[in-house]
Amino acid sequence: MKVHSFAIAALCTAIVVDASNLHDVRHNARHSRLSRRSSTPKLARRCKNRPQGLTPSQPPAQPPAQPPAQSPPTDNNNNNTSGNYGGDNSGQNNNNNSGQQNSGGDQQNNNNNSGQHNNGQQDNSGNSGNNNNNNGNNNGAGPIAGSVAGLLSVHSDCGDIGATKDITSITGPNGNxxxxNCGLEDSGWRPPFFTLxxxxxxxxxQALNDPKSPFHACKDFxxxxxxxxTENGIPPIVLASFAMQESTCNPNTVGGGGEIGLMQLTHEKCxxxxxxxxxxFNIGTGARFFxxxxxxxxxxxxxxxxxxNGWYPGMTKDAATAxxxxxCCRCQQNLDYLFQTVNGWWQNIDAYSNHLGAFFNLDVC
Known part of the structure; x- marks a missing residue:
């Protein structure tokens, strides 16, 4: 009986051990399959490092979608910065930023990048239109600045005065x-009559209160x-304008013909x-001469x-530019001189940087 009981116990123990070995075999086989799967391309792709900076909840970065093409803006920014050139600030600075340049000229940013530039000289901004106001040879269609004191109104024997409140390359408050230049290009100059x-x-x-005034070059004088x-009954800005036009207020200037100083005095005046x-001495002599x-x-x-500047009644264009x-190329008369003086400097506008005029005959020198 004892032998029989021992045999039964031994048989039970063998069954338990065999079951345990079967579990271990299956467990090891499962890990073996996982091990083989881990070398498959699919799992390798899944286990690639995440893109840097992504959290587990973030998808991989996608290339940005391209926005649809935008048409140029059409609103007009009428940023009036005429104070940049002097005068009152009633002029328009058409800040257009949209167009094509047809003949860019010297391209000094006329802030009028609207529509088509016809000889652009300065960037004048705004976002629409056909910009002819580029401060160069541009037919004077667009404004540079507004006049400071109304319009010249006198009797004219030479057609329409053409005075305009807005100053362009060829128009302004003291006439077109x-x-x-009446008669200059035909029978000879016939100077229209008007007084101080x-x-x-x-x-x-007041001009010097404008930080953009060209006359800061003259502040020492x-x-x-x-x-x-005051001594000669001449507005101070008229004298300062001669100095700006003649020497840009540089007291050490010597002209092409030997002219001297701020007012470009000829030798006999010295x-x-x-x-x-x-x-x-130089300013006083220039004032008395004028x-x-x-x-x-x-x-x-x-x-x-x-x-x-050497102009005289009857002077023709050919004589002036001979x-x-x-x-001595610079011994020519500047054919834009009158306009640059009376509608540029007298209005607190830099006639040179704004390219006032139409002839620019000294540019070849």
């Missing part, structure tokens, strides 16, 4: 360029312009002077301004 009482101009002191202007470059011209021309301010082919 071709009116000022008729002209429109900015106040020099402001008192002298007032001093000699006779007996210990220092013709001295600003007080006063003499006014008196001899019956108060005709335009004829006198022209005479300061020196172009000589050894």
């Amino acid at each position: 360029l071709y009116w000022l 009482d008729d002209i429109k101009f900015a106040d020099l002191g 402001t008192d002298l312009f007032y001093k000699h202007g 006779e007996g002077a210990s220092d013709c470059f001295n600003p007080d 006063k003499k011209l006014l008196d001899s021309n019956g108060g005709n301010v335009l004829q006198s301004v022209g005479a300061y 020196a172009r082919h000589s050894g």
Whole structure:
């Protein structure tokens, strides 16, 4: 009986051990299958490192979708920055940013990048339109700035004065360029008549309050312009304008024909002077000379301004530019001189950086 019981116990133990071995075989086989799967391409792809910066919940980065093409904006930004050029700030700075340049000229950013640029000289901004106001040879269609003191209104024997509140490359409050140059391109210059009482101009002191005023180049001589202007009955900005036009207010300037100093005095005006470059002497002599011209021309301010630069009644374009082919190219008369003076500097506008005029005959020199 004891032997029988021992046999039964041994048989049960063998069954338990065999079952345990079967579990181990199946467990090991499962891990063996997983091990083989881990080398499959599919699992290898799944186990690639995540893109850096992604959290487990984030999908892999996708290339950005391309936005649909946008048409150029059409709203107009009428950013009036005429103070950049002087005068009051009533002028328009058409900040258009949309167009094609047809003949870019010198490209000085006329902020009028609207529509088509016809000789662009400056970037004038806004977002629509056909921009002819590029401060170069641009037919004067668009404004650079507004006038500071109304429009010139006098009797004219040379057609329409063409005075405009807005200043462009060929129009302004003291008349159109071709009116000022009346007769120059045919029978000879016939200077329209107007006096100091008729002209429109900015106040020099107020102009200097504008941080963009070109007359900051003359700030060291402001008192002298007032001093000699008062002594001779000439608005200080008129004298300062001669200095800007002639020398850009550089007292050490020597002209192409030997002219001297701020006001570009010729040698005969410096006779007996210990220092013709001295600003007080130079400005005073220039002021007295202009006063003499006014008196001899019956108060005709335009004829006198022209005479300061060598213009004279009856002068033709050919005569004015004859020196172009000589050894003194800059001895020509500047055909834009009158307009640059009366509608540029007198209005607190830099006639050079804004490319006022239409002829630019000295550019070849």
